[in-house]
Amino acid sequence: MRGSAESVYEIVDELDLSLTQMKTMHALSDSGAELSVKELADRLGLSLPGTSRTVDALLRRGWLERREDEHDRRMKRVGITPAGRDLVARIDNARLQGLEQYTASLSPEQRLRLHAALADLPHRSP
DSSP: OHHHHHHHHHHHHHHTOOHHHHHHHHHHHHHOSOEEHHHHHHHHTOOHHHHHHHHHHHHHTTSEEEEEOSSOTTSEEEEEOHHHHHHHHHHHHHHHHHHHHHHHTSOHHHHHHHHHHHHTSOOOOO
């Protein structure tokens, strides 16, 4: 598991990402739709001003885009850009590679036990 974290931390360090920025990118990637800044703040459990600052920083880096809501011009919607999706994929791939390395280090019996234990857990749909 440490190998997985190390790879992710290297990417986060290289790109100078905060944990909040990484959570924001994943929340927008997972949502499958644009969100208002308020909706995003609620999902992340952050203040509206804090979320707004995070969004602004990610906008400057080209990972997010913002537009006016079609029905309420006072509201802004935020979505992830293709470059932002690439970033999330890079982080997720680093995590998966680390997990693959970890499971490859297990004995066949340990892998079977891990598989059985994980099979009983509820799974989230992508």
